[in-house]
Amino acid sequence: MNDTTATATAGTDNAELLDYFRNKADGYDRVDEQVYWRLSDELLWEAIERYVLPGVPQGGRLLDAGGGTGRWTDRLLTARPDLTGVLYDLSPDMSKHALAKAGQNGYEDRLTVVNGDLMNVAEDLAGQTFDLVISFHNVLGFVADPREVLRQLSTLMKPGSQMSLVLPNRYHAAFFNVMVGNLEEAESAVAQRSGRFTPDMPPMHLFTPTELQGDLAGVGLHTTVRTGFPVLVYPGYQETQLDGSSTGVMRTLSDPEHYARIRSMELRLLGETGMAERGNNLLFVAKRGV
Template identity: 75%
Template sequence: MALIDVPSPDSTQHEVLDYFRKKADGYDQVDEQVYWRLSDQLLWEALQEYVLPHVPVGGRLLDAGGGTGRWTQRILRERPDLTCVLFDLSPDMTRHATAKAEEGGYLQRLTVVNGDLMDVEHRLAGDLFDLVISFHNVLGFVADPDEVLRQLVTLMAPGAQMALVLPNRYHTAFFNVHVGMLEDAESAVSDARGRFTPDMPVMHLFTPELLHERLVGLGLTVSVRTGFPTLIYPGYQETQIEGTSAGVFRSLSDPQSYERILKMERRMLAEPSLAERGNNLFFVACQGPAS
């Protein structure tokens, strides 16, 4: 396992670094929130169905903005033949990824690089990857998402896949109206910029149509275009490290109800036309024709 340091950040990076510095030690407690368990289960099943079967034996993974290594950990445990570079701005987050790798016995298969994704092409020059992932709000926090996507494509090996989970502009606007943050809702509608809590840095937001156009414009073939969850949305409490909103608790706390909702969400996940309803957008794109 190797650890590579980050250059000095600019003022925008300082805001993001400070936000995740405060959250780093408790970040993985979201695993205990029932809504995020549902969301993570849907994402993991989607990866197992649409992505991991097409990663070659002995392949290389790039986790772009991998943070505490929640998804690196799952993938490297599922696929002991893979190696990974986890690239993230926050040393406070990535020290948890290193600790997980040491505890989980895959430290020798992990390289952690601390840096700005706006410089990822230069920092990883000469490397090629069979799978590039960037999950949840990562590409929302970078200075120029289009430029980062372009750089990530240059790091894809022939036939490689890119799997993205991104903040949905439509859901962000809905959420902010729901919790009474009308200025942030207006920003999501008019500027495609937004956030979920007042202490968050403002993010770039995405729509299925524009994301599809960007990926195709970079020479990729989109093989999966959807969103999740679509039937149940997080409340304000789900934007925090701990706690569960009353409506989410009513819907998901009973194990039988959870399984029934999960089954319906699985069916909805397979319907591309419902991407706009998702809390998150989920896209998979590949070099060359879709598998």
């Protein structure tokens, strides 16, 4: 699933993660061509425009924690030319593509790329503070200690700043693996709160909305948005790959009229708290007190 690099989960060393993303790096952005991820990205961008960007001050600073190839840094720095940013990622193979985007789109003077392990992010970025911290898709699933990374990221946030997170949903991971016949991974999601979507990906932590909201509160952040997306269409196995679409997804989304109607319904549900447990992804926005 639309994954980005961070650091190693328990039992997964950085070398394994670096190899995994080295093999994906050059083709990673092809995910934009898959109809399911196009819908997913449109919903995430709508959420950012609704719930996040209005609270980011002019001249603000962005930290993309585990930003990979810079897909979301690129959108944010392009949409808001007043912003400057730091993209922090374990994999040089991924982040070189973020630097290329910055050069192509004219914001290389507003973006700094730092390669490092998110378990050391507070030390690596010591002395810097940010108005917006984002960490999207499977990043926090891959770290050794998600709570510790959240704590470190919170120390880099200015008073009144925001954190926006997209995380792998434990409930969806169990459902997905049952649907593709991988009961061992489904059982791991249910019993161990860890798992994976494909045999070649490293195992990762999985999250529930209640758990995550508690973890954010524990590091001094108040949740303002707790939801999930997409909630009406789920990915199939082919959506875990860099190319192609599953038969069911294509049947549902390939017709432009059907796509538009489903997108409209998704947008109406986007932001509802009750959608958190149902979403393919969890989406949280949290704020640091002033």
